[in-house]
Amino acid sequence: MNWSFFHKLGSPKWFYDISGRWLPWFAVAGVALLVVGSIWGLFFAPQDYQQGNSFRIIYIHVPAAFVAQSCYMMLAVAGVVSLVWRMKLADVALKCAAPIGAWMTFVALLTGAIWGKPTWGTYWVWDARLTSMLILLFLYFGIIALGQAISNRETSAKATAVLAIVGTVNIPIIKYSVDWWNTLHQPATFKVTAKPAMPVEMWLPLLLMVLGFYALFTVSLLMRMRLEVLRREQKTRWVRETLEKLS
Amino acid sequence: MHPQRKKRLVLVLLVVFGVGVAVALALGALRQNINLFYTPTEIATGVAPEEARIRAGGMVVAGSVRRSSDSLDVTFDVTDGAEQVTISYSGILPDLFREGQGIVALGRLNQDRVLIADEVLAKHDEEYMPPEVAQALEKVEHMKVDGYTPPAAN
Numbered sequence: 001m002n003w004s005f006f007h008k009l010g011s012p013k014w015f016y017d018i019s020g021r022w023l024p025w026f027a028v029a030g031v032a033l034l035v036v037g038s039i040w041g042l043f044f045a046p047q048d049y050q051q052g053n054s055f056r057i058i059y060i061h062v063p064a065a066f067v068a069q070s071c072y073m074m075l076a077v078a079g080v081v082s083l084v085w086r087m088k089l090a091d092v093a094l095k096c097a098a099p100i101g102a103w104m105t106f107v108a109l110l111t112g113a114i115w116g117k118p119t120w121g122t123y124w125v126w127d128a129r130l131t132s133m134l135i136l137l138f139l140y141f142g143i144i145a146l147g148q149a150i151s152n153r154e155t156s157a158k159a160t161a162v163l164a165i166v167g168t169v170n171i172p173i174i175k176y177s178v179d180w181w182n183t184l185h186q187p188a189t190f191k192v193t194a195k196p197a198m199p200v201e202m203w204l205p206l207l208l209m210v211l212g213f214y215a216l217f218t219v220s221l222l223m224r225m226r227l228e229v230l231r232r233e234q235k236t237r238w239v240r241e242t243l244e245k246l247s
Numbered sequence: 248m249h250p251q252r253k254k255r256l257v258l259v260l261l262v263v264f265g266v267g268v269a270v271a272l273a274l275g276a277l278r279q280n281i282n283l284f285y286t287p288t289e290i291a292t293g294v295a296p297e298e299a300r301i302r303a304g305g306m307v308v309a310g311s312v313r314r315s316s317d318s319l320d321v322t323f324d325v326t327d328g329a330e331q332v333t334i335s336y337s338g339i340l341p342d343l344f345r346e347g348q349g350i351v352a353l354g355r356l357n358q359d360r361v362l363i364a365d366e367v368l369a370k371h372d373e374e375y376m377p378p379e380v381a382q383a384l385e386k387v388e389h390m391k392v393d394g395y396t397p398p399a400a401n
Binding site for chain 2: 048050051120169182187188197
């Protein structure tokens, strides 16, 4: 297996150059997907036979929940790389992705509550899915707080990596909570093994929104990471040259 | 791989495995407490505590909804396919409440094993479809059975 890609990732300068080239593509794709997906989902997708128009919140709720959980998986992978290979860029990725993941979790919880009132009759209920999602939000808060509380960069990297890795136990709990326990939240509409319990004219815009959210996540992550790399490497020559070119 | 890195990787995997086992054991021990509601079978067999506020969940039995003519009082039965529990409630029901719909009611069992509920929540299922498709499906269902049968509890 060719590991040169992996080792290049250890170089902040290489990351800064390549991410600058990727960024516009992700930005254009993200905007296009989100615009098409939301107009299609909000205006052209048919109503639901039970919920009417209120089901359309799915076009925000589901992509946000997907990205919130994927982002946490990414944190854990970055945590392993940072602990085992002591790669500084992994720590940058972990620190920069945590606030984005926290916001996505918050959006998923908020839209779920707004939808829950008319559909279920309550904003919040302490069922397994909602509670495990709230724990995910607190895990993100913990990672952010821990990273900020420790001023020594190396110690802070180790501590946040350990918390991110340990917290992954929550991810399968979120996923399977609706199957393992009685919950108010309905089981998954989309399964790998079965046809979606939703017609294509409803899930196609949802797919666009999900891809759009992933692109949006990538764009904001890369932008945050580039800034953090510049800040951490500000004493090196290539950063000074880059900044001179910019100003 | 560098032996030092290998050692650290093994250590990380062991920690994840250990935490996973610990959480699995804890969740296993708390199994019943994490369930949001008791099923009618659990209430009938006495698993659910009396003299305590509990949640009961199940499908509303078709034809069992009786409304009072001069108040918001309503009684209905819920089933899980095997047993039934009667629920009595006074208040406004959620929009999705209907016969054949899954619901969760919070309240206390009285001596007659009727759940006196002070909150009724509708449980939404994972099926989404446009209204025209739902109507078409209903029509097919009616032609198949040729007459009235209660909607299947799924």
